[in-house]
Amino acid sequence: MKGTKALIDGVQQLKAVEEQFQTVQILNEEGEVVNPDLMPDLTDEQLKELMSRMVYTRVLDQRSISLNRQGRLGFYAPTAGQEASQLASHYALEKEDFILPGYRDVPQMIWHGVPLWQAFLWSRGHFQGGQMPEGVNVFPPQIIIGAQYIQCAGVALGMKKRGVKAVAITYTGDGGASQGDVYEGMNFAGAYQAPAIFVVQNNRFAISTPVEKQSAAKTIAQKAVAAGIPGIQVDGMDPLAVYAATRTARERAINGEGPTLIETLTFRYGPHTMAGDDPTRYRTKDLENEWEKKDPIVRFRKFLEAKGIWNEEEENKVIEQAKEEIKEGIKIADGAPKQQVTDLMNIMFEKMPFNLAEQFEIYKEKESK
Template sequence: MAAKTKNQVVDSKKQFDAIKKQFETFQILNEKGEVVNEAAMPDLSNDELRELMRRMVYTRILDQRSISLNRQGRLGFYAPTAGQEASQIASHYALEKEDFVLPGYRDVPQLIWHGLPLYQAFLFSRGHFRGNQMPDDVNALSPQIIIGAQFVQTAGVALGIKKRGKKSVAITYTGDGGASQGDFYEGINFAGAYKAPAIFVVQNNRYAISTPVEKQSAAETIAQKAAAAGITGVQVDGMDPLAVYAATREARERAVNGDGPSLIETLCFRYGPHTMAGDDPTKYRTKEIENEWEAKDPLVRFRKFLESKDLWTEEDENKVIDAAKEEIKEAIKKADAEPKQKVTDLISNMYEELPVNLVEQMEIYKEKESK
């Protein structure tokens, strides 16, 4: 029988307490829209601050209209975004046009602001192949449906950027549930080993569909998992657009300067269901939790900040809302006018040369579609 050691080998509590102190939540604006971290304020002009707010308001309206269109049967798959505007839009605002975006299925707004036409975003929701065809000047992949798979893809894209000597980055997004997938660890480990210019954003909205984040991992934060891969990790108040912007911009600068990838955990909340495919958040979230996060609304917080600087008015917001509604109306009309997707389209888009088993089927569907 082996002898017992006299001294404790590891003081787990001391170890975990030390880790916790290294990953405290980064914040610039508190819930009242007040600056609590002046030293970290990003260098944004008044016009840039207004533009960030415009994009966030527009995105909130897009979410509301998309939910309505989904209920009318005019859209297909849709994952609501309200509550995550600061996390999504402010992080994208810190990028450059040449950067490569690899979104998850909730991250269509980033694609739109990166250059994907709105009507094509609607076609993506409908499962139409045109919704997955990125314009030539848009560096992006279609939203990933497989949870976490985009992390491995991002590591590869980032390595390609590095090998080509380009001063750009690859950025990807997933939720807290994605951070529980094997692809998450493989992606950050690979990117770290090669110092690939990647930014991995985990939008911790507290519930992976319905499982609380506390039941997904024993780790105090998701951000601290970066240390195991030897990359920079930071936890950010994901309802604070200035904090999200500053953290992402700094991560981009590190990446293009050859200092490797970063993992950014944004603490946020989705006000709606996981998707419009039947999820009911009242079954796993309390009203108290929802009220707590509604008080942290990123639009309200940023609006208060801008109003204190005389940079935003109710009239400004109404103009954005009216413009968004009109553009959405025109985009859905354009999506409606797109030729319906056919089975032969699916087959021909998948194969340059048809395998033997599909040659006969192709002819059968051609005949059906000609009638």
């Protein structure tokens, strides 16, 4: 109204929020430490182990793409480019923590204890692929976009009620952050101060939709404000920044300070999935070249080589180990019993309903022939 003070200064209000979410970085693209005060307390052996996991996972991704093209895997979502985001966040966890992955988060599952052969069976849609080993705190990957956030809030609240000093962590992409389930999960966990860590891996494209069209918010991290929880945006190609953010979030959670939202700025070098997506239709070559220069493995390699604790020989050992273990894993998966309809019926109910019991006998007879 003319002559009166504006009720809302929208520009200033948003600016005040956005200014709180600057990207945190420890290693720059040349592998140089630019924020020494934020350096996590990791030994040389721990740094080498994290690098080994990243290299191993890059090989696993390359081999999985090849197996998919050969028809030996089913659904597969490439991970190259997101190793720092995935593996450094996982490296900050403990064995007792619970992982609720999205469909691109198979690497975290494997490093948490799920055998390679089982991950391959999950890709093929085999029921054994979803039967997590005893003592491995992992849910099967969630296909419904964002649903894992609600599950994570529930698991985290259960841990709190039982007095377990552990956290539940979940992952989604920038597209997932547009789903109602994501906000609902964060809001619920925030209301009950549940020990949850919510990770949004912002790889800039929800399949083909750029993040700028997903939301008017300048960052995804600032969406934490509406849920009443802290949020942080980190350079997702910087393993040290991702590790430090996740470790801090975990310490907050187990100390009773509630959940945290972590946005990792990252990039997938391959397609969204191997099911026909063509990234050249929606990404420019200039953009891809820009992000290739930020490769998390190249960056971390430079850092470790400068410290004198990594070299080509070390890396080649990891590559060869990965190739051998992947070969053995796919061999075991190939030897799994053929999945039958009666198998699915048997594992679905504790006591089979009468109508399914009738169908069970029909399928049992068919399968015996």
